[in-house]
Each structure stands twice: as C-alpha cells, then as structure tokens.
Amino acid sequence: xxxxxxxxxxxxxxxxxxxxxxxxxxxxxxxxxxxxxxxxxxxxxxxxxxxxxxxxxxxxxxxxxxxxxxxxxxxxxxxxxxxxxxxxxxxxxxxxxxxxxxxxxxxxxxxxxxxxxxxxxxxxxxxxxxxxxxxxxxxxxxxxxxxxxxxxxxxxxxxxxxxxxxxxxxxxxxxxxxxxxxxxxxxxxxxxxxxxxxxxxxxxxxxxxxxxxxxxxxxxxxxxxxxxxxxxxxxxxxxxxxxxxxxxxxxxxxxxxxxxxxxxxxxxxxxxxxxxxxxxxxxxxxxxxxxxxxxxxxxxxxxxxxxxxxxxxxxxxxxxxxxxxxxxxxxxxxxxxxxxxxxxxxxxxxxxxxxxxxxxxxxxxxxxxxxxxxxxxxxxxxxxxxxxx
Numbered sequence: 001x002x003x004x005x006x007x008x009x010x011x012x013x014x015x016x017x018x019x020x021x022x023x024x025x026x027x028x029x030x031x032x033x034x035x036x037x038x039x040x041x042x043x044x045x046x047x048x049x050x051x052x053x054x055x056x057x058x059x060x061x062x063x064x065x066x067x068x069x070x071x072x073x074x075x076x077x078x079x080x081x082x083x084x085x086x087x088x089x090x091x092x093x094x095x096x097x098x099x100x101x102x103x104x105x106x107x108x109x110x111x112x113x114x115x116x117x118x119x120x121x122x123x124x125x126x127x128x129x130x131x132x133x134x135x136x137x138x139x140x141x142x143x144x145x146x147x148x149x150x151x152x153x154x155x156x157x158x159x160x161x162x163x164x165x166x167x168x169x170x171x172x173x174x175x176x177x178x179x180x181x182x183x184x185x186x187x188x189x190x191x192x193x194x195x196x197x198x199x200x201x202x203x204x205x206x207x208x209x210x211x212x213x214x215x216x217x218x219x220x221x222x223x224x225x226x227x228x229x230x231x232x233x234x235x236x237x238x239x240x241x242x243x244x245x246x247x248x249x250x251x252x253x254x255x256x257x258x259x260x261x262x263x264x265x266x267x268x269x270x271x272x273x274x275x276x277x278x279x280x281x282x283x284x285x286x287x288x289x290x291x292x293x294x295x296x297x298x299x300x301x302x303x304x305x306x307x308x309x310x311x312x313x314x315x316x317x318x319x320x321x322x323x324x325x326x327x328x329x330x331x332x333x334x335x336x337x338x339x340x341x342x343x344x345x346x347x348x349x350x351x352x353x354x355x356x357x358x359x360x361x362x363x364x365x366x367x368x369x370x371x372x373x374x375x376x377x378x379x380x381x382x383x384x385x386x387x388x389x
Contacts, residue, residue, distance in 0.1 A: 001049075001051045001052045001053055001067075001155060001158060002047075002049070002052045002053070002152055002153065002154060002155060002158055002251055002253075003052060003053040003054070003055060003152070003153050003157065003158030003161055004044075004048070004052060004053070004054055004055070004068075004113075004150055004151070004152050004153075005055045005056070005057055005062065005142070005145065005150055005151050005153070005161075006023050006054070006055070006056050006057065006149070006150040007056075007057045007058070007145075007148065007149055007150060008056055008057065008058045009058070010058070011058065013058075014056055014058055014063065015182065016102075017056065018056075018066075018117075018121045018182045018184055019182070019183065019184050019185055019186070020100070020184075020185070020186060020189040021066075021069070021114055021115055021116055021184060021186025021187075021189060021190055022099075022100050022112050022113070022114055022115075022186075022189060022193075023054070023112065023113050023115065023150075024079060024100055024109040024110075024111060024112040024113075025041055025109075025110075025111065025149040025150065026105070026108045026109060026149075027041060027108055027109075027110045027111075028108050029086035029087070029088065032086050032087055032088070033086055033213070033214075034086045034210065034213055034214055034226075036223050036225045038086075039210075039214075039223055039225040039226045039228070039229045040225050040228075040229070040254070040255065041111070041149060042084070042111070042207070042210060042229045042233075043225070043228050043229035043232050043233075043254050044150065044151075044152055044253075044254075045076045045111045045113065045205060046076075046205065046207070046229060046232045046233040046236055047152060047232050047236060047252050047253055047254075048068055048075055048076045048113055049068065049075070049236070050067075050068050050069060050070040050075050051067055051068060052067065052068045052075075052152075052158075053065055053066065053067055053068075053118065053158050053161070053162065054066035054067060054068060054115045054118075055161060055165075057128075057145075058125075060127055060128050060129075061125030061126060061127055061128070062125060062126050062127075062128060062131055062161070062165070063121060063122065063123075063125045063182075064118075064121065064122065064161065064162075064165050065117070065118045065119075065120075065121070065122070065161075065162060065165055065166075066115040066116060066117055066118050066121060067115060067116060067118035068113060068114065068115050069114050069115055069116045069190070070114075071114055071190055071193050071194050071197065072193075072194060072197045072198055074204070074205070075113055075114050075115070076111060076112065076113045076114075076205050077099060077111070077112055077113075077114075077193065077197060077203045077204070077205055078099075078110065078111060078112075078202070078203045078204070078205055079098060079099050079100050079106065079109045079110055079111060079112050080094045080097045080098050080099070080106075080107075080203075081094075081097060081202040081203065082202075082209070083110040083111065084110065084111075084205070084206065084207075084209055084210045085209055085210075085213065086213055088107065089107045090107075091103075091104045091106060091107050094106075094107070097196070099112055099192070099193050099196060099197075099203065100112050100189075111205060114186075114190060114193060115186075116184075116186055117181075117182075117184055117186075119173065120172065120173070120176050120181040120182070121181060121182040121184065122165065122168075122169040122172050122180065122181060122182075123172075123179070123180055123181060123182055124168060124169055124172065124180065126164055126165055126168055128142075130164065131160075131161065131164050134160065134163065134164040135160040135163065135164070138156050138157050138159070138160035139157055139160060140153070140154075140157060140257060141153040141154070141157060141256065141257065142157065143257075143261060144257050144261075144264060144267060146264045147264075152253045153253075154251060154253075154275075155251065155283060206233075207229060207230050207233040207234070207377075207378065208376065208377035208378060209377060210226075210229070211226060211230060211372060211377055211378070211379070212377045214226050215372045218332075219332070219371045219372045220295060220296060220332040220370075220371075220372070221295055221370075221372065221379075222295070223295060224271065224293045224294065224295045226295075227293045227295060227330060227370060227379070228254045228255075228271050228272055228293060229254075230370075230378065230379045231246070231272060231291065231293075231330070231379070232252050232253075232254060232272065234378060234379065235248070235249060235252060236252060239378065241380065241381065242379075242381060245328075245366075245368060245381045245382075245383060246289070246291070246328060246368075246381075247276075247287075247289070247326065248276065249274040249275065249276045249289055250274075250275065250276045250277050250282075251274050251275050251276070252272065252273075252274040252289075253272070253273055253274065254270075254271060254272050254273070255269045255270070255271070256269060256270045256273040257269060258270045258308070258309045258312045258313070259312065268308070268309075268312075270290055270291070270292070270309045270312075270313075271291055271292055271293040272289065272290075272291035272293070273288070273289060273290060273291075273313075274288070274289035275287065275288050275289065275317075276289075285324070286324070287324050287325070287326055288313050288317055288318060288324055288325050288326070289325075289326055289327075289328075290306065290309050290310055290313055290325060290326070290327045290328070291327070291328045291329070291330060292305060292306040292309060292327075292328070292329045292330070293329075293330045293331070294329070294330070294331040294332075295331075295332060296331065296332050296333070297331060297332065297333050297334065297335060298329055298331035298333070298334045298335065298338050298367070299334075299335045299337060299338050300335070300337045300338045300341050300342075300345060302329060302331070302338065303329055303338055303341075303342060303345045303346065303365075303367075304345060306327060306329045306346075306365070307327075307345060307346060307348075307365075309327075310322070310325055310327050310348075310365075311348075313325055314350075320350065320352070321350070321352055322348050322350050322360075322362035322364075323350075323352065323360065323362060323364075325362070325364065326364050327346075327364060327365045327366075328365070328366050328367075328368050329365070329366075329367055329368070330368045330369075330370055330381070331367075331368075331369065331370070332369065332370060332371070333369065334367055334369070334384060334385070338367070339367070339384070339385055342365075342367060342385050342387075343363070343387055346363050346365040346387070347361060347362070347363045347387075348361070348362045348363070349361055349362075350362060363387040365386070365387070366383050366385070366386040367383070367384045367385040367386070368381050368382065368383055368384065369381070369382050369383075369384050
C-alpha cells in the first residue's frame with residue numbers, strides 16, 4: 001500500500017495522535033478564502049485509502065507503524081459539518097459536533113483521518129539519515145519533504161519505510177511492552193466517530209462546496225491546485241464521467257518530483273501522477289498516469305512541458321517503455337497553436353524487446369477541457385484532442 005508521513009511539532013502531539021488513532025492538520029482560513037496550500041492538503045486527504053500506512057516525523061526521527069482504517073466506509077472525514085467551507089466557526093457552537101476536540105483550536109482542524117497500530121507504534125524512532133541510507137534507490141518523495149504538513153509516497157517507498165522500522169524493532173514485535181511501544185486507546189475515539197458519522201453525510205469529505213468558493217464567473221477555477229484536488233477526489237470516489245476520461249487508478253498523488261534532485265524551490269513537479277496494477281496480479285504494474293494542469297489557457301509550450309514529464313516517467317519508472325504511460329493535459333481552453341501542433345509535439349518513437357527488437361510509436365496523450373458544473377459543484381471534463389491509431 002501507499003504511505004503517509006505526518007510532521008508533528010512536539011512529542012505531546014505524537015503521543016496524543018497515536019493514543020486517539022486520529023491525525024489532523026491545522027488549517028486556518030484568513031479572510032474566509034481557501035488558498036493554494038489548503039487545496040493541496042485537501043487533495044492529499046482525498047487520496048487516502050484504507051490500508052495505506054501511517055508514519056510520524058518529529059525532531060529528525062520517524063515513528064511507526066500505523067494503517068488507515070475505515071469507519072462507516074471511509075478513513076477521512078470533515079471534523080465538523082461545513083468544515084470544507086472557508087468560514088470561521090464558533091467553537092462553543094460546534095463543540096458537540098466535533099469528531100476531534102482539542103479545545104478552541106479545534107476549529108482549525110478541518111479534516112481528520114483515522115488509523116490503527118500496524119502491528120504497533122514503536123517508541124524507537126529511526127533517524128531520517130538512517131532511513132534514507134537503508135534503501136537509497138527506493139526513496140524519491142522523502143528527499144523533497146520540505147515545508148509540508150505531510151507527504152504521500154508510493155508502495156515501493158512505503159515498503160522501504162516498513163523494512164527499516166521493523167528490522168530496528170524486532171524485540172518490540174516479539175515482546176511488546178510499555179517501554180518499547182506506545183499505548184493507544186484508539187477504539188474509544190473511533191467509537192465516537194462511528195456514532196456521529198453513521199447515516200450522516202454531514203461529515204463526508206467532499207470537494208463540492210470547496211470548489212464553489214474558488215470558481216471564476218466563466219467557470220474556471222482560481223488555482224491549478226484546486227483542479228488537482230478535484231481530479232483526485234472525483235477519481236478516488238469513482239465519479240463515472242471523470243473515470244471515463246482519465247481511467248481508473250490504484251495509486252494517485254500530486255506534486256511529484258520530475259527532475260534530477262536540486263534545491264527544492266527549483267525542482268520540477270508533475271501535477272498528478274498515478275499507476276495501476278494488472279488486474280489480480282499486484283504488485284505488477286500495467287500503466288502510469290501523468291497529468292499536467294493549467295487553470296486557464298494551454299499553449300504549445302505547456303504541451304512540451306507535459307512531454308518533459310512523460311520522458312521523465314519513461315526513464316525513471318517505465319524503464320524505457322513509453323507504452324506504459326497515459327498522459328493528459330487539462331486546461332480551461334486551448335490556443336490554436338497547441339491544437340495545431342499537438343500531434344507533432346507528442347509523438348515518440350521507441351524500441352522494445354530483444355531478439356527481436358520491435359520499433360513502436362507512442363502518442364497516448366489527450367487534451368482535456370475542464371469546466372465547473374454549478375448543478376453538481378464538481379468539475380466536468382471533455383476531450384478536445386487525441387490521436388487515434
């Protein structure tokens with residue numbers, strides 16, 4: 001499964017989160033407006049699925065292991081009704097509706113996720129350097145963990161996390177006690193969530209009212225990150241029209257490194273990245289997903305940028321096989337030059353196989369227009385260009 005690494009500010013926060021089996025990111029909404037970092041956090045929550053692993057980062061050390069757990073069909077919720085609207089609530093008025101109550105600061109805990117020990121949370125945290133050194137080729141996303149509340153990483157990177165944490169805590173696995181594992185009372189707090197969310201969709205994590213606050217008059221959105229969040233939400237909730245355009249994917253994330261490692265501010269990042277397995281043959285992968293997003297107009301240079309990411313995925317993930325990649329560029333409108341030069345820009349020639357080697361042509365790229373649907377408060381998508389054959 002995928003993994004999530006949550007950054008905490010104190011040992012007290014670590015103990016409290018493990019004890020309750022709940023994690024939440026502090027998100028204030030100044031001037032009643034969602035900003036880009038809010039949308040990015042929302043996208044990360046949308047991508048959470050039961051079974052994904054959980055780790056905590058504090059003072060250079062990483063603690064684990066947990067796993068996300070569904071309660072009434074999901075592992076992430078609004079902490080209180082309408083928490084996905086950028087309005088500031090009165091704590092006294094919503095206190096009895098909170099899923100996670102830490103006092104007056106709870107109004108800034110907009111979204112929560114629920115997890116359980118897997119198999120336990122070890123008190124022995126592993127230094128970041130030791131983790132990176134334990135499997136250098138596996139760690140990609142962790143190396144860019146900077147100025148973020150948390151990050152998501154792939155199955156391979158997640159397994160590398162588990163490997164080193166389990167190896168360094170064999171004694172705690174064989175003989176768990178209060179000195180080598182954290183105590184937890186998660187069931188008590190999960191029971192409360194179960195009671196309040198049963199047959200109650202007021203706590204469902206939804207993009208719908210979220211988008212309604214950041215839409216322009218012409219139907220475009222104010223930030224590209226909001227389009228990212230909408231695509232991830234609509235795909236992970238099996239929104240049929242969205243899946244018909246982009247397909248179904250086992251792993252989805254956003255803002256993934258797509259360049260050689262360099263200072264963080266200059267690293268190129270893919271807007272959305274994903275992959276899927278051959279049916280009933282996990283962990284064998286069948287395809288990779290690459291999506292580049294522009295909130296307004298897409299030009300030919302933007303298509304070239306997408307192809308730069310396609311080439312990166314071909315080299316770093318697909319080992320030279322373009323045929324594994326499905327690529328999309330999403331925008332509100334497209335210039336004539338982007339449409340006219342589309343076919344020439346995206347075509348790639350490559351060779352696969354050995355004795356015999358086979359020459360192949362790849363052009364699996366689609367140009368997709370998005371628009372805000374005022375009836376559903378979601379995004380609609382339509383293909384405006386693709387190459388057939």
